[in-house]
Amino acid sequence: MVDMKKDKNHVLPDSGSTSFAVVGYTVMTIISVVSFIPFWLMFTASISDEMSVLTEGFSLFPRKFSLDAYRSIFRGFEQLLRSYMVTFFVTGVGTLISMLLTSMTGYVLMRQDFKARNRVSFFIYFTSLFSGGVIPTYILYVKYLQLKNSLWALILPCLLSPWNIFLMRNYMRSIPYSLVDAATIDGASDWKTYTKVIMPLCKAGLATVGLFVALTYWNDWYHASLYITNEDLYPLQYLLYRMLSNAEYMKQAAAAGVFLENMVLPSETLKMATAIVVTGPIILLYPFVQKYFVKGIMIGSVKG
Amino acid sequence: MLSPVLAYFIVFSYIPMIGIWLAFTRFDFRLGFFKSPFVGFKNFEYLFKSGILSRLLRNTVLYNLAFLFGGNIVQMVCAVFLSDLKNKKFVKISQNVIFLSYFISWVLVGLFAYALFNVDNGVVNSILRSWGLKEYNFYLKPNSWPPIIIFFQIWKGLGYGSVIYLSVISGIEQEVYESARIDGATKWQQVRHITLPMIRPTFILLIMFNLGSILKGQFQLFYQLVGNNGILFNVTDIIDTYVYRSLTVNFDIGMGSAAGVFQSVFGCILVLSVNTIVRRVSDDLALF
Numbered sequence: 001m002v003d004m005k006k007d008k009n010h011v012l013p014d015s016g017s018t019s020f021a022v023v024g025y026t027v028m029t030i031i032s033v034v035s036f037i038p039f040w041l042m043f044t045a046s047i048s049d050e051m052s053v054l055t056e057g058f059s060l061f062p063r064k065f066s067l068d069a070y071r072s073i074f075r076g077f078e079q080l081l082r083s084y085m086v087t088f089f090v091t092g093v094g095t096l097i098s099m100l101l102t103s104m105t106g107y108v109l110m111r112q113d114f115k116a117r118n119r120v121s122f123f124i125y126f127t128s129l130f131s132g133g134v135i136p137t138y139i140l141y142v143k144y145l146q147l148k149n150s151l152w153a154l155i156l157p158c159l160l161s162p163w164n165i166f167l168m169r170n171y172m173r174s175i176p177y178s179l180v181d182a183a184t185i186d187g188a189s190d191w192k193t194y195t196k197v198i199m200p201l202c203k204a205g206l207a208t209v210g211l212f213v214a215l216t217y218w219n220d221w222y223h224a225s226l227y228i229t230n231e232d233l234y235p236l237q238y239l240l241y242r243m244l245s246n247a248e249y250m251k252q253a254a255a256a257g258v259f260l261e262n263m264v265l266p267s268e269t270l271k272m273a274t275a276i277v278v279t280g281p282i283i284l285l286y287p288f289v290q291k292y293f294v295k296g297i298m299i300g301s302v303k304g
Numbered sequence: 305m306l307s308p309v310l311a312y313f314i315v316f317s318y319i320p321m322i323g324i325w326l327a328f329t330r331f332d333f334r335l336g337f338f339k340s341p342f343v344g345f346k347n348f349e350y351l352f353k354s355g356i357l358s359r360l361l362r363n364t365v366l367y368n369l370a371f372l373f374g375g376n377i378v379q380m381v382c383a384v385f386l387s388d389l390k391n392k393k394f395v396k397i398s399q400n401v402i403f404l405s406y407f408i409s410w411v412l413v414g415l416f417a418y419a420l421f422n423v424d425n426g427v428v429n430s431i432l433r434s435w436g437l438k439e440y441n442f443y444l445k446p447n448s449w450p451p452i453i454i455f456f457q458i459w460k461g462l463g464y465g466s467v468i469y470l471s472v473i474s475g476i477e478q479e480v481y482e483s484a485r486i487d488g489a490t491k492w493q494q495v496r497h498i499t500l501p502m503i504r505p506t507f508i509l510l511i512m513f514n515l516g517s518i519l520k521g522q523f524q525l526f527y528q529l530v531g532n533n534g535i536l537f538n539v540t541d542i543i544d545t546y547v548y549r550s551l552t553v554n555f556d557i558g559m560g561s562a563a564g565v566f567q568s569v570f571g572c573i574l575v576l577s578v579n580t581i582v583r584r585v586s587d588d589l590a591l592f
Binding site: 017019020021024025027028029031032034035036038039041042045053054056057058059060101104105107108120123124127129130131132133134135136137138139140143156157159160165190191194215218219220221222225226237238240241244245248268271272275278279282283286287290293294297298 | 305306308309310312313315316317318319320321322323324326336337378381382385386388389390391394397398400401402403404405406407408409410411412414415416418419420424425426427429430433459462464467468471490491492495523524528531544547548550551552557560561564565567568569571572575576
């Protein structure tokens with residue numbers, strides 16, 4: 001009797017739910033494990049002994065434990081520290097400016113008394129449909145704006161994206177519009193409504209956009225590969241990329257019998273340890289920020 | 305309030321559009337933008353006749369189709385299972401793990417591929433050796449790359465895409481499932497007759513819009529995985545990598561611009577036509 005009562009409060013059991021659960025857990029376990037293998041490999045390789053990697057290759061479980069790779073990172077610490085500063089600066093400044101401009105635009109576009117809002121939306125949206133392409137943009141940055149080897153060449157390209165602007169606007173639309181009307185009736189200027197009414201209410205939206213932008217900046221190596229040749233200005237991801245591609249280049253040269261002067265190959269374990277160090281902050285922050293990204297994707301997938 | 309943003313898009317998006325002109329010139333850095341000799345459609349003609357363009361197009365389109373259908377199917381599978389498995393802890397861990405790859409840079413993806421597939425100490429080859437098999441040099445074998453590239457792209461987009469499908473599934477009314485259960489539908493039947501039909505519009509929509517951008521290549525993916533490895537170009541060179549090389553390696557600005565313009569123009573036409581078709585079906589779903 002007691003059992004039956006319990007059952008009533010429960011949802012009705014499904015037939016075929018056991019096979020569903022078995023298949024579901026199996027499939028998801030496989031997908032999760034396969035997804036995780038690269039990360040696991042990076043980690044174990046970074047704490048492996050270099051000789052064991054060279055003779056027997058990378059393996060999923062370290063054959064011989066060693067922290068040598070991390071020790072040698074700290075020996076070449078200066079370059080890494082400089083790159084850390086570059087990335088922090090670019091990410092920080094870029095994200096702040098981007099949040100300010102994106103929220104301002106989102107605000108203007110959500111104001112219903114702004115008559116040209118559809119035309120402006122299209123003006124912004126069109127840039128994601130059609131573009132001059134990489135080469136004209138490159139010439140603009142290098143020849144006309146003289147931004148080669150300038151940190152602005154890393155900040156400007158990722159500053160604004162139509163996607164983020166519409167994400168912001170969609171988020172602001174969820175705020176009751178009567179608040180804007182009320183503020184206007186009370187005599188608040190447009191700016192005041194923006195700073196005092198809208199901004200406090202869309203902190204979560206702002207955080208979401210900020211995180212998307214910050215992630216883009218942090219992971220950007222591409223613009224550095226176009227615009228930065230000065231080693232002092234290498235951002236982290238580009239530093240890692242250079243290390244990997246130089247190693248490959250030297251390997252080929254050595255195989256062809258060419259000896260380069262000062263040829264010091266970065267060890268395999270060092271590559272992995274560096275990868276961990278340049279990704280570290282993301283992995284550390286991941287548990288705390290992940291939910292904002294989920295929210296952002298959900299708002300963003302609502303049509304603009 | 306709008307002026308800085310408008311100025312930004314004018315300078316960094318609209319002004320470079322003038323640069324389309326480059327595609328019709330034999331660009332010379334010393335002569336600059338306006339003085340380089342005008343050659344008409346010569347660059348395009350060369351790209352067509354040499355077969356470069358058809359190779360780039362074939363690779364770009366086929367890869368994108370594989371990414372699109374493969375990616376969406378795996379994402380839907382994940383979303384269907386994740387939304388319905390009872391052990392919430394398992395679901396949470398699994399979701400966190402598959403979302404992780406979204407957060408890392410493509411440089412890291414390239415490094416992962418290297419660690420798995422390089423001939424000297426890659427995981428695959430060390431396993432092969434320990435089984436007494438011959439090693440396999442992936443970086444010299446073009447045919448092994450399409451599956452690898454497709455795998456990494458699907459892997460990277462899996463978390464993001466399944467969040468979209470999960471949010472659609474969580475929007476389905478529970479009563480629908482409840483009444484199906486009362487009628488004796490099994491779990492599999494519920495998935496087949498309720499969940500899948502409910503996420504089908506999202507699937508079709510995502511496919512449609514991404515078909516519009518089928519000429520846009522995943523530059524970072526290809527460049528980090530394959531780089532400038534000429535041996536593999538036949539199956540790995542896409543429009544975007546060709547343009548990038550013409551700027552950084554070959555210095556063939558006119559040719560690169562021509563490929564870029566081709567991509568931009570036809571890409572734009574594609575998106576516009578997809579949008580028109582979607583609008584025919586339903587006004588609400590159209591992008592603009």
